[in-house]
Amino acid sequence: MKTRTIERTRLVPHTVDGVTEMVLDRELVEVPLPPRDWDQLVRTAVTIGAIVLVTASLVWTTASIGDLLAAVTLPVVAYAAAVAFDASWIMCMAVEWLLRYDPKRAQVAQRAGWWALAVSMAAVFAHGNIVADEWVIGAVGALVSGLAKGGWTMAMRIHARPLDPRTQQWVEARRAKVDGQLAMIPIRRDLQRGEHLVEAERAALTTDSGSAGSTDPDQSGPSAADPDRTVTPIDRKTLTTKDAVRIAWQDGIRDRTDVIREVTRQLGRPASPDTVDRYLRDHQRTA
Structure with a gap:
């Protein structure tokens, strides 16, 4: 069994010249090391992987759509506008995460996220067809955003905590009261x-x-x-x-x-x- 050393302190009586005071006594002890939580490690790895995928998708989509739009406008403006394509469905996923305990409201963000993803993938596909004149390149490039969206969806599922119907109703009732107080x-x-x-x-x-008839109105x-x-x-x-x-x-x-x-x-x-x-x-x- 693996162990680790920790320091424990406690107050003990100590007497000098007949005067007793409570002093700290330090002691090094060996305690069992808890087993490694592999589930938590895998959960963390999946979350980090989803973040990497989303970041890569954002960079790739911005570069592709920015190059497509640069043909008709300034490059700075084109790449700034290209950020909006992937940022839209990423923002919808963030809203979906915040509303994970409110499924009814989260459905709107979920649907909007899929629509935004479809628009982003279509724009990347168009870039591959127009610039490279190859539909295969466009399709592969468009799949980058789809893989990132799927990876983050899986990461959200492992962090989700589904509620039973009665508990969900209780949460909605409590949230409605608090939201009403905040709105007031x-x-x-x-x-x-x-x-x-x-x-x-x-x-x-x-x-x-x-004031016309009195000095003290x-x-x-x-x-x-x-x-x-x-x-x-x-x-x-x-x-x-x-x-x-x-x-x-x-x-x-x-x-x-x-x-x-x-x-x-x-x-x-x-x-x-x-x-x-x-x-x-x-x-x-x-x-």
Whole structure:
């Protein structure tokens, strides 16, 4: 049995002059060497071989199609465009790998990859017929991409972990919930941005309309002719969140939840808690 030497450390008591301390004790021990995992070695070799095939195919296809297109355009442009032929089905395989636990979505990438491969092989075949005037050369050259695609497909199969139908449904249900939560992040951000823009626009219009008759256009308190503000009708079209928070504060409402509820009632629409908190803190600082 093969063994390997490892170092083990442990804390042991050590006494000097009657004082005991815990110190590290190092010890070299021989442990059995685990058997070689040939399955993993073969799996790694297949993966490396597939990568080499894909790389060779990309180089060959780019050179062939680039030479074909160089007859009608600049060589730099021709070879840059030629990269797209093999890169298309390689990208589809990458998407298929990422969606390996979602077979329904992976089918689209799989079909697109085969179509892209067919286009790439046809272009290489055309290059052999036109440049060398030999269909055999074109067919052999086109097979390079086909072999690379097949090699990578086999490599993906050995890395795949098929799920039984019930587990697959469980995964899809969990993924749908998580995807819904992720989708709501930009949606909420967009809605909040829109609400802030609407409030800023309304505040600007209110300020412009009130600046002609008052040095403080932000005041929305009662007029001298009508001291009882509780019976004064509120114009919700021009009422801002800042005004509603100030009215609630003047009414003696201090609890945050009650303020948000009162502001929502005055505005006739849901109020942004962050905006209410910002104006509420201003009143708390000046109180």
